[in-house]
Amino acid sequence: GAGVSQSPSNKVTEKGKDVELRCDPISGHTALYWYRQRLGQGLEFLIYFQGNSAPDKSGLPSDRFSAERTGESVSTLTIQRTQQEDSAVYLCASSDLGIVGVEQFFGPGTRLTVL
Amino acid sequence: DAKTTQPPSMDCAEGRAANLPCNHSTISGNEYVYWYRQIHSQGPQYIIHGLKNNETNEMASLIITEDRKSSTLILPHATLRDTAVYYCIVRVGLGSWGKLQFGAGTQVVVTP
Numbered sequence: 772g773a774g775v776s777q778s779p780s781n782k783v784t785e786k787g788k789d790v791e792l793r794c795d796p797i798s799g800h801t802a803l804y805w806y807r808q809r810l811g812q813g814l815e816f817l818i819y820f821q822g823n824s825a826p827d828k829s830g831l832p833s834d835r836f837s838a839e840r841t842g843e844s845v846s847t848l849t850i851q852r853t854q855q856e857d858s859a860v861y862l863c864a865s866s867d868l869g870i871v872g873v874e875q876f877f878g879p880g881t882r883l884t885v886l
Numbered sequence: 887d888a889k890t891t892q893p894p895s896m897d898c899a900e901g902r903a904a905n906l907p908c909n910h911s912t913i914s915g916n917e918y919v920y921w922y923r924q925i926h927s928q929g930p931q932y933i934i935h936g937l938k939n940n941e942t943n944e945m946a947s948l949i950i951t952e953d954r955k956s957s958t959l960i961l962p963h964a965t966l967r968d969t970a971v972y973y974c975i976v977r978v979g980l981g982s983w984g985k986l987q988f989g990a991g992t993q994v995v996v997t998p
Contacts, residue, residue: 804984812990827985862929868984873984877929
């Protein structure tokens with residue numbers, strides 16, 4: 772694949788249900804980022820992975836949010852007991868390295884709607 | 887990371903240069919200026935970045951003032967496909983892991 776892919780593209784769920792969002796980064800990219808974008812707003816940083824470890828989880832809004840990465844490739848963002856305020860587009864980005872000066876490539880996002 | 891201030895919106899005629907301003911008056915010496923754009927319903931796209939010197943690539947030019955408190959992104963010949971939200975971001979160099987902190991950006995509309 773040429774770029775970052777995310778699935779599903781759209782997810783509608785009921786309040787209180789758990790959801791899993793998937794990100795497939797560009798092959799060989801060691802750094803992976805999750806962001807959230809609420810309607811009409813800029814992106815909020817959630818979590819950063821370097822390889823399979825997450826040195827920066829400072830943006831996760833609550834303990835209902837968690838993420839993991841396996842094989843230095845695929846990452847999954849899990850939201851437990853979803854709330855209506857979790858409705859947003861969740862974007863994943865990857866880059867060669869997790870440092871400044873390196874371009875981040877973004878996926879198309881997963882639009883989550885919590886009813 | 888330093889905060890940035892951008893106008894909420896601006897229009898530009900197709901074929902003309904678009905000059906997008908950004909103020910970052912509290913920028914520190916090790917912070918870079920980045921520009922990304924987001925076309926409707928897509929993920930953000932990297933445009934350009936710089937530290938002190940002016941930069942140019944195939945997409946745009948970045949002009950940073952000598953005191954580094956402001957910068958301007960220049961799209962030399964705007965096309966309809968340049969209609970997007972443009973984000974000016976200031977990022978710390980060492981130890982930030984490269985995460986981006988987006989503001990509200992500038993909605994640029996290119997008109998025929």
